[in-house]
Amino acid sequence: MTPLLKIDGLTKTYPGVVANDDVSLSIAPGEVHALLGENGAGKSTLVKTIFGLNQPDKGRMEMDGTPYAPSSPEDARVAGVGMVFQHFSLFEALDVAENVALGMSDPPPMRDLSQRIETVSRDYGLPLKPGQIVGDLSAGERQRVEIVRCLLGNPRLLIMDEPTSVLTPQEVDLLFKTLRQLRDEGTSILYISHKLEEIRALCDTATILRGGKVVATCTPSEESAGRMAELMVGRRLDVPARAGTVRPETLLQIDRLSVPAASEFGTALKEVSLTLKAGEVLGIGGVAGNGQDELVATLAGETRSPADTIFLERRDISRLGPEQRRVRGLLTAPEERLGHAAAPDLSLTENGLLSAATSQGLARRGFVDWRAARRFAESVIERFDVRTPGPGTVARALSGGNLQKFVIGREIAQDPLVLVVNQPTWGVDAAAAATIRQALLDLAGEGSGVIVISQDLDELMQISDRFAALTEGRLSPFRPAAGLTVEEIGLMLGGAHDMEPAHAH
Amino acid sequence: MDLGSISPALLIASLMVASTPLLLAALGELVVERAGVLNLGVEGMMIVGAICGFATAVETGSPPLGFLAGAAGAALLSLVFAVLTQVFLANQVATGLALTLFGLGLSSLIGQGYVGIKPPGTGRLDLGPLADIPFLGRAVFSHDWMVYLSLALTVVIAWTLARTRAGLKLRAVGENHDAAHALGLHVVLTRFAAIAFGGAMAGLGGAYLSLVRVPQWTEGMTAGAGWIALAIVVFASWRAGRVLLGAYLFGGVTVLQLNLQAVGVALPVEYLSMSPYVVTILVLVIMSARRARGTAAPASLGKAFHATH
Numbered sequence: 160m161t162p163l164l165k166i167d168g169l170t171k172t173y174p175g176v177v178a179n180d181d182v183s184l185s186i187a188p189g190e191v192h193a194l195l196g197e198n199g200a201g202k203s204t205l206v207k208t209i210f211g212l213n214q215p216d217k218g219r220m221e222m223d224g225t226p227y228a229p230s231s232p233e234d235a236r237v238a239g240v241g242m243v244f245q246h247f248s249l250f251e252a253l254d255v256a257e258n259v260a261l262g263m264s265d266p267p268p269m270r271d272l273s274q275r276i277e278t279v280s281r282d283y284g285l286p287l288k289p290g291q292i293v294g295d296l297s298a299g300e301r302q303r304v305e306i307v308r309c310l311l312g313n314p315r316l317l318i319m320d321e322p323t324s325v326l327t328p329q330e331v332d333l334l335f336k337t338l339r340q341l342r343d344e345g346t347s348i349l350y351i352s353h354k355l356e357e358i359r360a361l362c363d364t365a366t367i368l369r370g371g372k373v374v375a376t377c378t379p380s381e382e383s384a385g386r387m388a389e390l391m392v393g394r395r396l397d398v399p400a401r402a403g404t405v406r407p408e409t410l411l412q413i414d415r416l417s418v419p420a421a422s423e424f425g426t427a428l429k430e431v432s433l434t435l436k437a438g439e440v441l442g443i444g445g446v447a448g449n450g451q452d453e454l455v456a457t458l459a460g461e462t463r464s465p466a467d468t469i470f471l472e473r474r475d476i477s478r479l480g481p482e483q484r485r486v487r488g489l490l491t492a493p494e495e496r497l498g499h500a501a502a503p504d505l506s507l508t509e510n511g512l513l514s515a516a517t518s519q520g521l522a523r524r525g526f527v528d529w530r531a532a533r534r535f536a537e538s539v540i541e542r543f544d545v546r547t548p549g550p551g552t553v554a555r556a557l558s559g560g561n562l563q564k565f566v567i568g569r570e571i572a573q574d575p576l577v578l579v580v581n582q583p584t585w586g587v588d589a590a591a592a593a594t595i596r597q598a599l600l601d602l603a604g605e606g607s608g609v610i611v612i613s614q615d616l617d618e619l620m621q622i623s624d625r626f627a628a629l630t631e632g633r634l635s636p637f638r639p640a641a642g643l644t645v646e647e648i649g650l651m652l653g654g655a656h657d658m659e660p661a662h663a664h
Numbered sequence: 665m666d667l668g669s670i671s672p673a674l675l676i677a678s679l680m681v682a683s684t685p686l687l688l689a690a691l692g693e694l695v696v697e698r699a700g701v702l703n704l705g706v707e708g709m710m711i712v713g714a715i716c717g718f719a720t721a722v723e724t725g726s727p728p729l730g731f732l733a734g735a736a737g738a739a740l741l742s743l744v745f746a747v748l749t750q751v752f753l754a755n756q757v758a759t760g761l762a763l764t765l766f767g768l769g770l771s772s773l774i775g776q777g778y779v780g781i782k783p784p785g786t787g788r789l790d791l792g793p794l795a796d797i798p799f800l801g802r803a804v805f806s807h808d809w810m811v812y813l814s815l816a817l818t819v820v821i822a823w824t825l826a827r828t829r830a831g832l833k834l835r836a837v838g839e840n841h842d843a844a845h846a847l848g849l850h851v852v853l854t855r856f857a858a859i860a861f862g863g864a865m866a867g868l869g870g871a872y873l874s875l876v877r878v879p880q881w882t883e884g885m886t887a888g889a890g891w892i893a894l895a896i897v898v899f900a901s902w903r904a905g906r907v908l909l910g911a912y913l914f915g916g917v918t919v920l921q922l923n924l925q926a927v928g929v930a931l932p933v934e935y936l937s938m939s940p941y942v943v944t945i946l947v948l949v950i951m952s953a954r955r956a957r958g959t960a961a962p963a964s965l966g967k968a969f970h971a972t973h
Contacts, residue, residue, distance in 0.1 A: 231848045232848035233848045236848075248840075249840070250835075250839040251840070253839065261833065261844075261847055
C-alpha cells in the first residue's frame with residue numbers, strides 16, 4: 160500500500176542547532192503514528208515542516224506518492240493535512256464559529272458553518288456551541304474547537320502536538336475516543352507526545368527522535384514504556400536514589416494555619432499543620448486547586464499568615480516577608496514557571512539574581528555584581544544541564560522543561576535550609592524530571608528539608624518520606640510513603656480522613 | 665442671557681460639521697488598533713492631511729482632489745510608521761509620538777506659502793426635497809458630501825469588521841498575531857494595510873478641517889484633534905458605533921458651549937471650555953463600564969510581531 164505521507168531525509172538547520180537531521184518516516188492511511196522525543200528533540204520542527212510553517216533545507220516529502228512541498232499552512236490544508244497546536248492557536252475574544260472560520264481555506268457563510276460545527280461536534284462526541292466566546296472555555300473545550308476546525312476541512316492526516324498536556328484525565332479519555340473513531344474512518348493521525356503510556360494505549364507505530372535524528376521505529380504496544388524511555392533519552396533512566404537519613408531536629412513547623420481565600424476562585428487553608436525534619440522529604444498530593452498555590456504562597460511569604468503559625472527552626476516567621484524568609488533559608492519555587500517563578504523577558508542572569516542576590520552576595524551596597532551574577536547563573540545552567548545558549552538568554556526563550564530545571568536549580572544552588580516546590584516536574588520530559596527529582600533528594604541528603612507539592616502520585620511515592628493529601632484546603636495527617644497502597648492514597652485524596660472516626664468499627 | 669437665541673437646527677448642523685474630522689480620524693485609528701497596532705501619530709497625520717489637502721485644493725481649485733491629496737499625503741506618512749514598526753520592529757509608542765512631531769514640522773514647512781489664503785468652497789450636496797423638510801432639512805440634510813461620506817464609512821467599517829472575512833482576519837491579527845500567523849494569515853501585510861487606511865482617514869479628517877471647518881491654513885491648526893480621536897477610540901471600546909457617538913458628543917458639546925459662551929451664560933469660560941472633554945469621557949466611561957466583557961482592547965495591541973520558526 161502506498162503510504163499517505165512519506166518523508167525522506169528531511170534536514171532543517173537553525174542558527175546554532177540542527178533541529179532535524181536526515182529524518183525519514185512514513186505514515187499509512189488510517190494509522191496512528193506516534194512521534195516521540197524529549198523537549199528539543201525536533202518534533203515540533205518536523206511537524207511544522209509537514210504543515211508548511213517552515214521549509215526544509217534538504218529532503219523531500221510525498222503525499223500518496225506525489226511530491227508534497229507546502230509553502231504555507233494553506234497549501235497543507237488543501238493537501239488534506241490538519242494540525243492541532245500544542246499552544247492553542249485560538250482567538251479568545253472571538254466566538255467558536257469565527258475561530259473555526261479563520262482556520263478554513265474557504266469557509267461557508269456563518270449560518271451554515273454554525274450548523275456544520277454542531278453536526279461535527281455531535282458526530283465525534285465533542286460538545287461545542289458555535290456562539291460561545293472562546294475566552295470563556297476550558298482547556299479541553301478549546302482543544303475541541305481546534306479539532307473541529309481541522310475536521311471540517313476533512314483532513315486525511317491530523318497532526319496533534321502534545322494534545323493531552325493541558326487536559327484532565329476525563330478529557331483525555333474523551334479525546335482518545337474521538338481519535339479512535341477518526342482512525343476507524345481512515346484518517347491518519349500523527350501524534351506527538353512524550354507520555355509513553357498514552358502512546359502505548361493509542362498508537363500503532365512510533366518514531367523516536369533524539370537530537371533531531373530518528374533513533375528508532377517501533378510498535379509501542381510491543382515495547383515496554385521503560386524501553387521506549389531509554390530510546391528517547393539515550394541512556395538508562397535511574398530511579399532516584401536516596402542518600403541521607405532523616406534527622407530528629409525540626410526545621411519547619413506549621414501549627415494550625417488557617418488563611419482565608421484570597422479571591423473568589425481561591426481556596427481557604429483550614430487548620431493546616433505539619434512538621435518537617437532535617438533531611439526529610441514531605442510529599443503533599445492532591446488535585447490542583449485544593450489549596451496548593453495558597454500553601455506555597457503562605458510559606459513563601461507572599462501571603463502573610465496570623466502570628467505563631469509558621470516556625471523556621473523554632474522562630475516564628477509568620478509575619479515576615481519573602482525576602483526575610485529567604486535570608487533565613489526558606490526558599491520556594493512556585494508552579495507557574497513564566498511570570499511567577501521567572502520574569503519572562505529578563506535574562507537567566509537577571510532571573511537568578513532576583514532570587515539569589517542576598518544569599519549569594521550578588522549585590523553589594525545596592526550595586527549589582529554582574530560578574531558574580533553571571534557566574535551564579537552559569538553554575539546553575541551547568542549543574543542542572545539547562546540547555547540554552549548562555550545566561551544572557553531571556554527566560555521565555557527556554558523550553559518549559561529547561562526553564563523548570565533553571566528555576567528549581569536556582570533555589571537548590573543556594574543551599575536552602577528548607578525548600579518548597581510546587582509541581583516540580585509538570586510538563587517536563589522524563590530525563591529532566593529525573594534530574595530534578597534526584598537534585599531534590601540530594602538536597603535532603605545534605606540535611607535540608609524539602610516539601611514537594613505535586614499532582615503526580617508516582618513522583619511523590621518515589622521521593623517522599625512521608626505523604627499527605629491536601630483536599631479543599633485541609634491537609635490529611637502524614638503517613639510514611641513506603642508501603643502506602645493505591646487504595647489508601649485514594650481515600651486520603653478523597654478527603655476520607657475527615658470521616659475516619661465514622662468508619663471506625 | 666437669552667438661551668432662546670440658540671437655534672436647535674443650526675446647533676445640530678454645526679455639530680455635524682464640528683464632529684466630522686474627529687469621526688474620520690477616530691474611525692481610521694479604530695481599524696489600525698483592531699489590527700493590533702497602536703499609532704499615536706494621528707495628530708501628525710491629520711495635520712499633514714490638512715496641508716496636503718489645502719495646498720492641492722488651492723492649486724487645482726478642486727476640493728475633491730484636495731481631499732484625495734490629503735488622504736494620500738497622510739497615508740504616505742503613515743507608511744513611514746508602518747515600515748519602522750512592522751519591518752524594523754521599532755517601539756510603536758515612541759514611533760507614533762515621533763510621527764506626530766514630524767508631521768507638525770513637515771506641515772509648517774509645506775504650508776509656508778499658504779497662510780491667509782481662502783480655499784475653494786466645498787459645495788453642499790443637493791439632496792433635493794429632503795433639504796426642504798422643516799427643521800430636519802436645515803439641521804441634517806444641508807451639508808457637504810464629506811459629512812455623509814463619514815457617516816457612510818462608519819456603517820461600512822462596522823459592517824466590514826463584524827461581517828466580512830476580511831474584517832474577521834483583521835480582528836484575528838489584532839487579537840493574537842502568533843495564532844494568526846500559525847493559521848497562515850499575513851500579519852505584517854494586514855497591518856500595513858490597516859496603518860495606511862488609518863493614515864488616509866486621518867488625512868481626510870485633517871483636510872476637512874482646513875477645507876471646510878475653518879476654512880484656511882494655520883500652523884498647528886489641528887490643535888489636539890488627533891489626540892481626542894485617539895481617546896475616543898479607547899473610550900468607545902473599539903466599536904465603530906460608539907466612535908460615532910463619542911465624536912458627535914464631543915463635537916456637540918463643543919458647539920453647545922461656544923453658543924453658551926456667545927449668549928453669556930454665567931459660568932466661567934474655563935468650565936465651559938473643558939466641558940466637551942469631561943462630558944465625552946464620562947459618557948463613554950459609563951457605557952464601557954456597564955458591559956465589562958467584549959469591550960476589552962485587542963489583545964495584541966501595541967505588541968511587535970516577529971515571525972519565529
